[in-house]
Amino acid sequence: MSPQQERIRVLSAGIFSLILTLGVARFAYTPLLPLMQQQAGLGVAAAGWLAAINYAGYLGGAIVASQISDLVLKDRLYRIGMIVAIVSTAMMGLSNHLAVWALSRFLAGFSSAASMLLGTGLILNWLIRHHHRSELGIHFSGIGLGIAGCSVAVTLMQPSLDWRSQWFVFTAIACVLAVPALRWLPAPDTSGVTTSGQAMHDKPPSRLFLRLFMAAYFCAGVGYVVSATFIVAIVDKLPGLAGRGTLAFLAIGLAAAPACINWDFIARRTGDLNALILAALLQIVGIVMPVLWGGIWATLFGALLFGGTFIGMVSLVLSMAGRYYPTRPAKMMGKMTLAYGSAQILAPAATGWLATRTGSYQIGLYLAAGAMLLGSLLLLVLKAVENHERRKAQT
Numbered sequence: 389m390s391p392q393q394e395r396i397r398v399l400s401a402g403i404f405s406l407i408l409t410l411g412v413a414r415f416a417y418t419p420l421l422p423l424m425q426q427q428a429g430l431g432v433a434a435a436g437w438l439a440a441i442n443y444a445g446y447l448g449g450a451i452v453a454s455q456i457s458d459l460v461l462k463d464r465l466y467r468i469g470m471i472v473a474i475v476s477t478a479m480m481g482l483s484n485h486l487a488v489w490a491l492s493r494f495l496a497g498f499s500s501a502a503s504m505l506l507g508t509g510l511i512l513n514w515l516i517r518h519h520h521r522s523e524l525g526i527h528f529s530g531i532g533l534g535i536a537g538c539s540v541a542v543t544l545m546q547p548s549l550d551w552r553s554q555w556f557v558f559t560a561i562a563c564v565l566a567v568p569a570l571r572w573l574p575a576p577d578t579s580g581v582t583t584s585g586q587a588m589h590d591k592p593p594s595r596l597f598l599r600l601f602m603a604a605y606f607c608a609g610v611g612y613v614v615s616a617t618f619i620v621a622i623v624d625k626l627p628g629l630a631g632r633g634t635l636a637f638l639a640i641g642l643a644a645a646p647a648c649i650n651w652d653f654i655a656r657r658t659g660d661l662n663a664l665i666l667a668a669l670l671q672i673v674g675i676v677m678p679v680l681w682g683g684i685w686a687t688l689f690g691a692l693l694f695g696g697t698f699i700g701m702v703s704l705v706l707s708m709a710g711r712y713y714p715t716r717p718a719k720m721m722g723k724m725t726l727a728y729g730s731a732q733i734l735a736p737a738a739t740g741w742l743a744t745r746t747g748s749y750q751i752g753l754y755l756a757a758g759a760m761l762l763g764s765l766l767l768l769v770l771k772a773v774e775n776h777e778r779r780k781a782q783t
Contacts, residue, residue, distance in 0.1 A: 403527060408473050439740070449497065466507050470499070536641025603766050614675075640695035
């Protein structure tokens with residue numbers, strides 16, 4: 389196998405793992421949410437709490453990932469995470485008890501951390517070790533493909549299958565996806581050098597830089613999670629758009645699939661922080677378009693903007709973290725995800741509570757847009773800090 393073929397095989401393992409854990413185990417819940425509310429009696433507030441519990445599982449996984457330096461242990465936990473993703477998906481169809489659903493969502497969140505952090509860290513370590521570009525655009529296309537695939541699957545299954553049967557179909561899909569996710573990722577190399585014998589050194593950022601970066605990423609987490617969790621339910625309740633929520637979710641997935649690759653190219657020209665600021669500003673527009681302008685075209689364009697930016701920001705941030713810590717990339721990835729993940733616990737629960745009080749999810753979108761605006765300002769401050777530290781290092 390040529391080096392390029394081996395690279396594609398390793399990246400494909402990551403793509404399938406993300407489709408499994410993020411697309412199926414985690415985000416199948418979003419297009420199935422309206423159906424579960426209609427057929428299984430899932431309430432608005434409970435839906436928000438289940439989303440929050442899902443992100444609590446993700447946060448728990450991030451805490452574990454940030455504490456582990458042993459590549460062999462990371463690899464073992466990554467593989468366990470793929471199996472947990474399958475089990476958590478099956479659990480959703482096996483019961484209509486809220487406690488079982490809550491446990492399922494927690495486990496699904498935990499498994500998504502296995503692919504997003506442990507798997508991503510292992511793949512980035514492999515890329516750096518084999519002298520490939522330390523970019524994750526191709527790898528993260530799996531998230532968009534997973535979102536789009538779930539939307540298509542729910543649309544096809546909706547006329548003939550109830551909510552429980554659809555979860556069982558997703559379980560079967562998860563079993564198929566697990567095969568390449570497990571088989572195509574090689575065992576980690578634990579040596580401290582690349583394949584050419586070059587030493588790998590960590591270059592951690594300053595404490596101020598890291599704190600500002602985590603605060604900005606927290607805001608990005610709020611901006612992302614409200615739309616990602618509730619977009620189908622929000623769109624379905626907008627005037628004249630009943631039943632169009634799944635279409636908006638599909639648009640998000642289709643835009644997200646190539647987004648990380650596109651933002652890799654943009655970052656090469658503008659720098660990572662400039663690319664993050666641009667993505668954040670575009671995401672604000674995408675978040676508010678459905679409620680400010682209304683109509684199917686504004687909704688779809690907003691969904692495309694949102695899908696084309698949120699995952700690009702994740703990819704850029706985790707790629708930066710990996711370059712700061714090439715020997716143990718999950719270390720900073722885990723810390724950044726603690727900030728991102730804590731936002732994903734608070735925001736869905738707050739949005740569900742506000743929706744119960746106001747009868748609408750729309751206020752959640754304004755909350756998300758406001759958080760993204762604050763995050764954009766923090767990124768501008770971060771850029772000034774980076775420039776100051778660079779000048780200081782040169783003198």
